[in-house]
Amino acid sequence: MKNQPTSPRRQRNREATIQNILSTARTIMREEGVAALSMQELARRMDMRAPSLYNYFSGKAEIYDTLFRLGFTRYDEHIKGLMKASTSWHDELRINIEGYMSFALENPELYQLCFEHPVPGFIPSQESLQMSFGILNRSYQRAEGFKKELDTKLTCQQIVDTIIAISHGLTAMHISNEPHLPVGQGRFGSLIPVVLSILEKTMPIKGENK
Amino acid sequence: MKNQPTSPRRQRNREATIQNILSTARTIMREEGVAALSMQELARRMDMRAPSLYNYFSGKAEIYDTLFRLGFTRYDEHIKGLMKASTSWHDELRINIEGYMSFALENPELYQLCFEHPVPGFIPSQESLQMSFGILNRSYQRAEGFKKELDTKLTCQQIVDTIIAISHGLTAMHISNEPHLPVGQGRFGSLIPVVLSILEKTMPIKGENK
DNA sequence: TCATTTGTCTAATAGTATTAGTTTTTGCTA
DNA sequence: TAGCAAAAACTAATACTATTAGACAAATGA
Numbered sequence: 138m139k140n141q142p143t144s145p146r147r148q149r150n151r152e153a154t155i156q157n158i159l160s161t162a163r164t165i166m167r168e169e170g171v172a173a174l175s176m177q178e179l180a181r182r183m184d185m186r187a188p189s190l191y192n193y194f195s196g197k198a199e200i201y202d203t204l205f206r207l208g209f210t211r212y213d214e215h216i217k218g219l220m221k222a223s224t225s226w227h228d229e230l231r232i233n234i235e236g237y238m239s240f241a242l243e244n245p246e247l248y249q250l251c252f253e254h255p256v257p258g259f260i261p262s263q264e265s266l267q268m269s270f271g272i273l274n275r276s277y278q279r280a281e282g283f284k285k286e287l288d289t290k291l292t293c294q295q296i297v298d299t300i301i302a303i304s305h306g307l308t309a310m311h312i313s314n315e316p317h318l319p320v321g322q323g324r325f326g327s328l329i330p331v332v333l334s335i336l337e338k339t340m341p342i343k344g345e346n347k
Numbered sequence: 348m349k350n351q352p353t354s355p356r357r358q359r360n361r362e363a364t365i366q367n368i369l370s371t372a373r374t375i376m377r378e379e380g381v382a383a384l385s386m387q388e389l390a391r392r393m394d395m396r397a398p399s400l401y402n403y404f405s406g407k408a409e410i411y412d413t414l415f416r417l418g419f420t421r422y423d424e425h426i427k428g429l430m431k432a433s434t435s436w437h438d439e440l441r442i443n444i445e446g447y448m449s450f451a452l453e454n455p456e457l458y459q460l461c462f463e464h465p466v467p468g469f470i471p472s473q474e475s476l477q478m479s480f481g482i483l484n485r486s487y488q489r490a491e492g493f494k495k496e497l498d499t500k501l502t503c504q505q506i507v508d509t510i511i512a513i514s515h516g517l518t519a520m521h522i523s524n525e526p527h528l529p530v531g532q533g534r535f536g537s538l539i540p541v542v543l544s545i546l547e548k549t550m551p552i553k554g555e556n557k
Numbered sequence: 558t559c560a561t562t563t564g565t566c567t568a569a570t571a572g573t574a575t576t577a578g579t580t581t582t583t584g585c586t587a
Numbered sequence: 588t589a590g591c592a593a594a595a596a597c598t599a600a601t602a603c604t605a606t607t608a609g610a611c612a613a614a615t616g617a
Contacts, residue, residue, distance in 0.1 A: 354584070387572085397575085
Protein backbone atom coordinates (compact mmCIF):
# COMPACT_ATOMS: atom_id res chain seq x y z
CA MET A 138 0.00 0.00 0.00
CA LYS A 139 2.48 2.60 1.11
CA ASN A 140 5.42 0.74 -0.35
CA GLN A 141 6.66 3.77 -2.23
CA PRO A 142 10.03 4.28 -0.59
CA THR A 143 9.78 8.04 -0.27
CA SER A 144 7.43 10.82 -1.11
CA PRO A 145 7.91 12.54 -4.48
CA ARG A 146 8.87 15.72 -2.71
CA ARG A 147 11.59 14.05 -0.64
CA GLN A 148 12.85 12.37 -3.75
CA ARG A 149 13.05 15.69 -5.53
CA ASN A 150 14.94 17.28 -2.68
CA ARG A 151 17.29 14.36 -2.50
CA GLU A 152 17.92 14.45 -6.22
CA ALA A 153 18.57 18.16 -6.03
CA THR A 154 21.11 17.66 -3.26
CA ILE A 155 22.86 14.93 -5.27
CA GLN A 156 23.10 17.18 -8.32
CA ASN A 157 24.39 19.94 -6.09
CA ILE A 158 27.09 17.69 -4.69
CA LEU A 159 28.17 16.60 -8.17
CA SER A 160 28.26 20.15 -9.43
CA THR A 161 30.24 21.35 -6.41
CA ALA A 162 32.63 18.43 -6.81
CA ARG A 163 33.25 19.41 -10.43
CA THR A 164 33.96 22.98 -9.36
CA ILE A 165 36.55 21.80 -6.85
CA MET A 166 38.10 19.45 -9.40
CA ARG A 167 38.32 22.30 -11.90
CA GLU A 168 39.79 24.72 -9.39
CA GLU A 169 42.19 22.48 -7.51
CA GLY A 170 42.75 19.46 -9.72
CA VAL A 171 40.76 16.28 -10.23
CA ALA A 172 42.59 14.35 -7.54
CA ALA A 173 42.41 17.21 -5.05
CA LEU A 174 38.73 16.60 -4.40
CA SER A 175 38.30 16.11 -0.67
CA MET A 176 35.19 15.14 1.21
CA GLN A 177 35.85 17.85 3.78
CA GLU A 178 36.20 20.61 1.21
CA LEU A 179 33.16 19.30 -0.61
CA ALA A 180 31.16 19.30 2.63
CA ARG A 181 32.45 22.75 3.53
CA ARG A 182 31.12 24.21 0.28
CA MET A 183 27.82 22.41 0.78
CA ASP A 184 27.57 23.83 4.33
CA MET A 185 27.67 20.35 5.73
CA ARG A 186 29.94 18.08 7.70
CA ALA A 187 31.80 15.46 5.70
CA PRO A 188 29.97 12.41 7.10
CA SER A 189 26.65 13.77 5.85
CA LEU A 190 27.82 13.25 2.28
CA TYR A 191 27.71 9.52 2.91
CA ASN A 192 23.93 9.70 2.90
CA TYR A 193 24.11 10.44 -0.80
CA PHE A 194 27.19 8.58 -1.95
CA SER A 195 28.87 5.49 -0.56
CA GLY A 196 32.20 7.36 -0.69
CA LYS A 197 34.50 9.42 -2.84
CA ALA A 198 34.88 6.55 -5.30
CA GLU A 199 31.17 6.62 -6.10
CA ILE A 200 31.31 10.36 -6.72
CA TYR A 201 34.19 9.85 -9.15
CA ASP A 202 32.38 6.93 -10.77
CA THR A 203 29.20 8.95 -11.24
CA LEU A 204 31.17 11.80 -12.79
CA PHE A 205 33.01 9.30 -15.00
CA ARG A 206 29.68 8.21 -16.43
CA LEU A 207 28.53 11.80 -16.70
CA GLY A 208 31.73 12.61 -18.58
CA PHE A 209 31.14 9.95 -21.21
CA THR A 210 27.51 10.92 -21.54
CA ARG A 211 28.51 14.52 -22.11
CA TYR A 212 31.27 13.51 -24.52
CA ASP A 213 28.76 11.47 -26.47
CA GLU A 214 26.34 14.39 -26.66
CA HIS A 215 29.19 16.75 -27.57
CA ILE A 216 30.29 14.65 -30.53
CA LYS A 217 26.72 13.87 -31.57
CA GLY A 218 25.88 17.56 -31.61
CA LEU A 219 28.86 18.41 -33.78
CA MET A 220 28.23 15.46 -36.10
CA LYS A 221 24.84 16.84 -37.09
CA ALA A 222 26.62 19.28 -39.35
CA SER A 223 28.67 16.53 -40.95
CA THR A 224 28.12 15.80 -44.61
CA SER A 225 31.23 13.82 -45.51
CA TRP A 226 34.02 11.61 -44.30
CA HIS A 227 36.26 14.67 -44.18
CA ASP A 228 33.82 16.39 -41.86
CA GLU A 229 33.61 13.27 -39.75
CA LEU A 230 37.37 13.16 -39.42
CA ARG A 231 37.71 16.82 -38.51
CA ILE A 232 34.85 16.70 -36.02
CA ASN A 233 36.32 13.68 -34.25
CA ILE A 234 39.64 15.40 -33.68
CA GLU A 235 38.37 18.91 -33.02
CA GLY A 236 35.52 17.55 -30.91
CA TYR A 237 37.84 15.57 -28.70
CA MET A 238 39.96 18.64 -28.06
CA SER A 239 37.05 21.03 -27.60
CA PHE A 240 35.44 18.64 -25.13
CA ALA A 241 38.69 18.54 -23.17
CA LEU A 242 38.91 22.33 -23.11
CA GLU A 243 35.28 22.90 -22.20
CA ASN A 244 35.12 20.20 -19.53
CA PRO A 245 38.67 19.82 -18.27
CA GLU A 246 37.71 17.99 -15.10
CA LEU A 247 35.50 15.48 -16.92
CA TYR A 248 38.09 15.03 -19.67
CA GLN A 249 40.83 14.26 -17.18
CA LEU A 250 38.65 11.90 -15.20
CA CYS A 251 37.55 9.99 -18.32
CA PHE A 252 40.63 10.08 -20.55
CA GLU A 253 43.62 10.59 -18.30
CA HIS A 254 44.38 8.72 -15.08
CA PRO A 255 44.53 11.51 -12.58
CA VAL A 256 43.18 9.79 -9.47
CA PRO A 257 45.50 7.27 -7.79
CA GLY A 258 43.14 4.63 -6.45
CA PHE A 259 40.20 5.22 -8.75
CA ILE A 260 39.16 2.46 -11.13
CA PRO A 261 35.78 2.94 -12.81
CA SER A 262 33.22 0.28 -11.97
CA GLN A 263 32.59 -2.52 -14.45
CA GLU A 264 29.26 -0.95 -15.26
CA SER A 265 30.78 2.45 -15.99
CA LEU A 266 33.56 0.95 -18.08
CA GLN A 267 31.12 -0.96 -20.24
CA MET A 268 29.13 2.19 -20.76
CA SER A 269 32.27 4.02 -21.90
CA PHE A 270 33.16 1.20 -24.29
CA GLY A 271 29.69 1.37 -25.74
CA ILE A 272 30.07 5.05 -26.51
CA LEU A 273 33.54 4.70 -28.00
CA ASN A 274 32.48 1.73 -30.10
CA ARG A 275 30.03 3.82 -32.00
CA SER A 276 33.01 5.53 -33.60
CA TYR A 277 33.85 2.20 -35.20
CA GLN A 278 30.34 1.73 -36.45
CA ARG A 279 30.36 5.18 -37.99
CA ALA A 280 33.65 4.45 -39.73
CA GLU A 281 32.25 1.19 -41.11
CA GLY A 282 29.71 3.24 -42.99
CA PHE A 283 32.40 5.16 -44.83
CA LYS A 284 34.85 2.33 -45.32
CA LYS A 285 33.76 1.45 -48.85
CA GLU A 286 34.21 5.00 -50.05
CA LEU A 287 37.80 5.17 -48.89
CA ASP A 288 40.83 4.23 -50.90
CA THR A 289 42.96 2.56 -48.25
CA LYS A 290 44.21 -0.85 -47.26
CA LEU A 291 43.75 -0.14 -43.56
CA THR A 292 41.09 -1.94 -41.59
CA CYS A 293 38.28 -0.09 -39.96
CA GLN A 294 39.76 -0.58 -36.52
CA GLN A 295 43.15 0.67 -37.68
CA ILE A 296 41.58 3.82 -39.08
CA VAL A 297 39.61 4.60 -35.94
CA ASP A 298 42.44 3.71 -33.56
CA THR A 299 44.80 5.98 -35.48
CA ILE A 300 42.33 8.83 -35.24
CA ILE A 301 41.85 8.20 -31.51
CA ALA A 302 45.58 8.14 -30.86
CA ILE A 303 46.17 11.32 -32.84
CA SER A 304 43.24 13.11 -31.19
CA HIS A 305 44.46 12.10 -27.79
CA GLY A 306 48.09 12.95 -28.52
CA LEU A 307 47.32 16.41 -29.84
CA THR A 308 44.90 17.11 -27.00
CA ALA A 309 47.19 15.88 -24.25
CA MET A 310 50.07 17.99 -25.55
CA HIS A 311 47.84 21.00 -26.04
CA ILE A 312 46.41 20.70 -22.52
CA SER A 313 49.78 20.38 -20.85
CA ASN A 314 51.37 23.19 -22.84
CA GLU A 315 48.72 25.76 -23.70
CA PRO A 316 45.47 24.88 -21.95
CA HIS A 317 44.27 28.49 -22.18
CA LEU A 318 44.30 28.55 -26.00
CA PRO A 319 41.15 27.51 -27.89
CA VAL A 320 40.88 24.65 -30.37
CA GLY A 321 42.93 25.25 -33.49
CA GLN A 322 45.41 27.59 -31.86
CA GLY A 323 48.84 27.18 -30.32
CA ARG A 324 51.68 24.81 -31.04
CA PHE A 325 49.56 21.68 -31.00
CA GLY A 326 46.10 23.07 -31.60
CA SER A 327 47.26 24.48 -34.92
CA LEU A 328 48.45 21.02 -35.96
CA ILE A 329 44.86 19.84 -36.43
CA PRO A 330 44.66 21.05 -40.05
CA VAL A 331 48.11 19.56 -40.63
CA VAL A 332 47.19 16.06 -39.49
CA LEU A 333 43.82 16.29 -41.19
CA SER A 334 45.48 17.00 -44.50
CA ILE A 335 47.91 14.13 -43.90
CA LEU A 336 45.09 11.72 -43.10
CA GLU A 337 43.00 12.87 -46.06
CA LYS A 338 45.89 12.28 -48.41
CA THR A 339 46.59 8.86 -46.95
CA MET A 340 43.04 7.61 -47.14
CA PRO A 341 41.45 9.66 -49.90
CA ILE A 342 37.89 9.29 -50.99
CA LYS A 343 37.67 7.10 -54.06
CA GLY A 344 37.46 9.03 -57.30
CA GLU A 345 38.51 12.29 -55.70
CA ASN A 346 41.65 14.05 -56.89
CA LYS A 347 44.36 14.30 -54.33
CA MET B 348 91.85 22.86 7.60
CA LYS B 349 89.25 20.15 8.14
CA ASN B 350 86.58 22.18 6.44
CA GLN B 351 85.49 19.28 4.27
CA PRO B 352 81.89 18.96 5.42
CA THR B 353 82.01 15.19 5.83
CA SER B 354 84.48 12.41 5.44
CA PRO B 355 84.55 10.59 2.11
CA ARG B 356 83.29 7.44 3.77
CA ARG B 357 80.33 9.17 5.35
CA GLN B 358 79.55 10.78 2.02
CA ARG B 359 79.64 7.42 0.32
CA ASN B 360 77.28 5.92 2.87
CA ARG B 361 74.97 8.83 2.55
CA GLU B 362 74.96 8.65 -1.22
CA ALA B 363 74.27 4.93 -1.05
CA THR B 364 71.29 5.52 1.22
CA ILE B 365 69.96 8.18 -1.13
CA GLN B 366 70.23 5.84 -4.11
CA ASN B 367 68.55 3.15 -2.06
CA ILE B 368 65.66 5.44 -1.21
CA LEU B 369 65.21 6.42 -4.85
CA SER B 370 65.32 2.84 -5.99
CA THR B 371 62.84 1.74 -3.33
CA ALA B 372 60.58 4.65 -4.21
CA ARG B 373 60.58 3.54 -7.85
CA THR B 374 59.67 0.02 -6.81
CA ILE B 375 56.71 1.26 -4.82
CA MET B 376 55.62 3.51 -7.68
CA ARG B 377 55.83 0.60 -10.10
CA GLU B 378 53.95 -1.74 -7.79
CA GLU B 379 51.27 0.55 -6.41
CA GLY B 380 51.12 3.49 -8.78
CA VAL B 381 53.15 6.66 -9.05
CA ALA B 382 50.89 8.68 -6.78
CA ALA B 383 50.64 5.90 -4.20
CA LEU B 384 54.15 6.54 -2.95
CA SER B 385 53.93 7.15 0.79
CA MET B 386 56.68 8.18 3.14
CA GLN B 387 55.58 5.56 5.64
CA GLU B 388 55.63 2.71 3.15
CA LEU B 389 58.96 3.96 1.82
CA ALA B 390 60.39 4.08 5.35
CA ARG B 391 58.94 0.65 6.11
CA ARG B 392 60.79 -0.92 3.20
CA MET B 393 63.97 0.91 4.21
CA ASP B 394 63.58 -0.39 7.80
CA MET B 395 63.29 3.15 9.04
CA ARG B 396 60.72 5.48 10.51
CA ALA B 397 59.23 8.03 8.15
CA PRO B 398 60.83 11.14 9.72
CA SER B 399 64.30 9.71 9.11
CA LEU B 400 63.75 10.11 5.38
CA TYR B 401 63.79 13.84 5.92
CA ASN B 402 67.51 13.62 6.58
CA TYR B 403 67.97 12.81 2.90
CA PHE B 404 65.13 14.63 1.17
CA SER B 405 63.25 17.75 2.18
CA GLY B 406 59.99 15.91 1.52
CA LYS B 407 58.08 13.77 -0.91
CA ALA B 408 58.15 16.56 -3.49
CA GLU B 409 61.93 16.47 -3.64
CA ILE B 410 61.88 12.71 -4.16
CA TYR B 411 59.47 13.13 -7.06
CA ASP B 412 61.54 15.99 -8.43
CA THR B 413 64.74 13.97 -8.30
CA LEU B 414 63.06 11.07 -10.06
CA PHE B 415 61.62 13.49 -12.63
CA ARG B 416 65.16 14.55 -13.50
CA LEU B 417 66.34 10.94 -13.48
CA GLY B 418 63.50 10.08 -15.84
CA PHE B 419 64.54 12.66 -18.40
CA THR B 420 68.18 11.68 -18.10
CA ARG B 421 67.26 8.06 -18.72
CA TYR B 422 64.96 9.00 -21.59
CA ASP B 423 67.79 10.98 -23.15
CA GLU B 424 70.17 8.05 -22.83
CA HIS B 425 67.52 5.67 -24.13
CA ILE B 426 66.93 7.68 -27.30
CA LYS B 427 70.63 8.44 -27.76
CA GLY B 428 71.45 4.75 -27.53
CA LEU B 429 68.89 3.82 -30.15
CA MET B 430 69.91 6.67 -32.43
CA LYS B 431 73.41 5.27 -32.78
CA ALA B 432 72.02 2.76 -35.23
CA SER B 433 70.27 5.46 -37.24
CA THR B 434 71.44 6.08 -40.78
CA SER B 435 68.53 8.01 -42.26
CA TRP B 436 65.59 10.23 -41.60
CA HIS B 437 63.35 7.18 -41.77
CA ASP B 438 65.36 5.55 -39.01
CA GLU B 439 65.23 8.74 -37.01
CA LEU B 440 61.46 8.86 -37.33
CA ARG B 441 60.97 5.23 -36.37
CA ILE B 442 63.36 5.44 -33.44
CA ASN B 443 61.63 8.50 -32.04
CA ILE B 444 58.25 6.80 -31.98
CA GLU B 445 59.39 3.32 -31.00
CA GLY B 446 61.85 4.74 -28.48
CA TYR B 447 59.18 6.79 -26.77
CA MET B 448 56.98 3.73 -26.40
CA SER B 449 59.76 1.37 -25.37
CA PHE B 450 60.94 3.84 -22.75
CA ALA B 451 57.40 3.99 -21.37
CA LEU B 452 57.17 0.20 -21.23
CA GLU B 453 60.59 -0.33 -19.69
CA ASN B 454 60.30 2.47 -17.11
CA PRO B 455 56.59 2.86 -16.51
CA GLU B 456 57.00 4.80 -13.26
CA LEU B 457 59.48 7.26 -14.76
CA TYR B 458 57.41 7.61 -17.92
CA GLN B 459 54.29 8.44 -15.96
CA LEU B 460 56.11 10.88 -13.72
CA CYS B 461 57.71 12.69 -16.66
CA PHE B 462 55.07 12.53 -19.38
CA GLU B 463 51.73 12.08 -17.66
CA HIS B 464 50.41 14.05 -14.68
CA PRO B 465 49.86 11.33 -12.15
CA VAL B 466 50.67 13.17 -8.92
CA PRO B 467 48.10 15.72 -7.74
CA GLY B 468 50.20 18.41 -6.11
CA PHE B 469 53.50 17.76 -7.86
CA ILE B 470 54.94 20.44 -10.09
CA PRO B 471 58.55 19.94 -11.16
CA SER B 472 60.95 22.62 -9.98
CA GLN B 473 62.01 25.34 -12.40
CA GLU B 474 65.42 23.75 -12.58
CA SER B 475 64.04 20.32 -13.45
CA LEU B 476 61.65 21.76 -16.02
CA GLN B 477 64.42 23.59 -17.81
CA MET B 478 66.47 20.44 -17.88
CA SER B 479 63.57 18.56 -19.48
CA PHE B 480 63.12 21.31 -22.07
CA GLY B 481 66.78 21.09 -22.91
CA ILE B 482 66.50 17.38 -23.62
CA LEU B 483 63.34 17.69 -25.68
CA ASN B 484 64.76 20.59 -27.67
CA ARG B 485 67.49 18.45 -29.06
CA SER B 486 64.81 16.69 -31.08
CA TYR B 487 64.26 19.95 -32.90
CA GLN B 488 67.93 20.41 -33.57
CA ARG B 489 68.15 16.90 -34.98
CA ALA B 490 65.21 17.57 -37.26
CA GLU B 491 66.83 20.79 -38.50
CA GLY B 492 69.65 18.69 -39.86
CA PHE B 493 67.29 16.71 -42.07
CA LYS B 494 64.96 19.51 -43.04
CA LYS B 495 66.63 20.29 -46.36
CA GLU B 496 66.37 16.70 -47.51
CA LEU B 497 62.64 16.55 -46.96
CA ASP B 498 59.99 17.42 -49.49
CA THR B 499 57.46 19.16 -47.28
CA LYS B 500 56.05 22.61 -46.66
CA LEU B 501 55.89 22.01 -42.91
CA THR B 502 58.18 23.89 -40.57
CA CYS B 503 60.67 22.07 -38.42
CA GLN B 504 58.63 22.67 -35.28
CA GLN B 505 55.49 21.38 -36.96
CA ILE B 506 57.27 18.20 -37.97
CA VAL B 507 58.69 17.52 -34.54
CA ASP B 508 55.49 18.48 -32.69
CA THR B 509 53.49 16.15 -34.91
CA ILE B 510 55.87 13.31 -34.17
CA ILE B 511 55.73 14.07 -30.44
CA ALA B 512 51.93 14.15 -30.43
CA ILE B 513 51.67 10.90 -32.36
CA SER B 514 54.29 9.17 -30.20
CA HIS B 515 52.50 10.27 -27.08
CA GLY B 516 49.06 9.40 -28.39
CA LEU B 517 50.03 5.89 -29.46
CA THR B 518 51.93 5.28 -26.23
CA ALA B 519 49.22 6.62 -23.93
CA MET B 520 46.60 4.46 -25.62
CA HIS B 521 48.88 1.44 -25.63
CA ILE B 522 49.68 1.84 -21.94
CA SER B 523 46.08 2.22 -20.87
CA ASN B 524 44.85 -0.66 -23.02
CA GLU B 525 47.60 -3.26 -23.33
CA PRO B 526 50.52 -2.31 -21.10
CA HIS B 527 51.73 -5.93 -21.01
CA LEU B 528 52.35 -6.11 -24.76
CA PRO B 529 55.78 -5.11 -26.14
CA VAL B 530 56.44 -2.33 -28.63
CA GLY B 531 54.95 -3.05 -32.03
CA GLN B 532 52.22 -5.34 -30.78
CA GLY B 533 48.60 -4.90 -29.85
CA ARG B 534 45.91 -2.57 -31.08
CA PHE B 535 48.01 0.58 -30.79
CA GLY B 536 51.52 -0.81 -30.78
CA SER B 537 50.93 -2.33 -34.18
CA LEU B 538 49.94 1.08 -35.52
CA ILE B 539 53.54 2.28 -35.43
CA PRO B 540 54.36 0.96 -38.93
CA VAL B 541 51.06 2.40 -40.12
CA VAL B 542 51.77 5.93 -38.94
CA LEU B 543 55.39 5.66 -40.06
CA SER B 544 54.31 4.85 -43.56
CA ILE B 545 51.82 7.71 -43.47
CA LEU B 546 54.48 10.15 -42.30
CA GLU B 547 57.02 8.93 -44.81
CA LYS B 548 54.57 9.44 -47.65
CA THR B 549 53.63 12.89 -46.42
CA MET B 550 57.16 14.15 -46.05
CA PRO B 551 59.20 12.02 -48.45
CA ILE B 552 62.90 12.36 -48.92
CA LYS B 553 63.65 14.48 -51.95
CA GLY B 554 64.36 12.45 -55.04
CA GLU B 555 63.04 9.24 -53.58
CA ASN B 556 60.14 7.45 -55.22
CA LYS B 557 57.09 7.14 -53.12
C1' DT C 558 -0.33 14.94 17.94
C1' DC C 559 2.68 10.97 17.53
C1' DA C 560 5.67 7.77 15.40
C1' DT C 561 8.65 6.84 11.57
C1' DT C 562 11.70 8.08 8.34
C1' DT C 563 15.43 11.05 6.86
C1' DG C 564 19.18 13.80 7.47
C1' DT C 565 22.72 15.79 10.05
C1' DC C 566 25.55 15.80 13.70
C1' DT C 567 29.61 14.46 16.97
C1' DA C 568 33.11 11.29 18.16
C1' DA C 569 36.28 7.99 16.98
C1' DT C 570 39.59 5.10 13.98
C1' DA C 571 43.19 4.68 11.04
C1' DG C 572 45.66 6.56 7.68
C1' DT C 573 48.63 10.64 5.46
C1' DA C 574 52.94 14.39 5.45
C1' DT C 575 55.72 16.97 8.17
C1' DT C 576 58.23 19.33 12.22
C1' DA C 577 60.59 19.66 16.75
C1' DG C 578 63.27 17.88 19.94
C1' DT C 579 65.80 13.91 21.92
C1' DT C 580 68.65 9.96 21.83
C1' DT C 581 71.49 6.69 19.71
C1' DT C 582 74.98 5.39 16.53
C1' DT C 583 78.92 6.23 13.76
C1' DG C 584 83.45 7.37 12.54
C1' DC C 585 87.38 10.08 13.33
C1' DT C 586 91.07 11.49 16.46
C1' DA C 587 93.98 11.91 20.29
C1' DT D 588 91.25 2.14 22.63
C1' DA D 589 88.44 6.02 24.86
C1' DG D 590 86.17 10.03 24.05
C1' DC D 591 83.91 13.41 21.31
C1' DA D 592 81.32 15.65 17.74
C1' DA D 593 78.49 15.04 14.00
C1' DA D 594 75.29 12.31 11.62
C1' DA D 595 71.32 9.81 11.63
C1' DA D 596 68.10 7.57 13.86
C1' DC D 597 64.21 7.89 17.13
C1' DT D 598 59.56 9.51 19.62
C1' DA D 599 55.93 12.65 20.04
C1' DA D 600 53.02 15.89 18.25
C1' DT D 601 50.28 18.67 14.63
C1' DA D 602 47.20 18.96 11.16
C1' DC D 603 45.38 16.93 7.53
C1' DT D 604 42.66 12.84 4.98
C1' DA D 605 38.44 9.08 4.37
C1' DT D 606 35.27 6.57 6.63
C1' DT D 607 32.14 4.35 10.25
C1' DA D 608 29.07 4.17 14.39
C1' DG D 609 25.80 5.94 16.92
C1' DA D 610 23.16 9.96 18.91
C1' DC D 611 20.04 13.60 18.00
C1' DA D 612 16.90 16.57 15.48
C1' DA D 613 13.72 17.71 11.98
C1' DA D 614 10.54 16.82 8.55
C1' DT D 615 6.69 13.89 7.02
C1' DG D 616 2.40 11.09 6.98
C1' DA D 617 -1.34 9.03 9.66
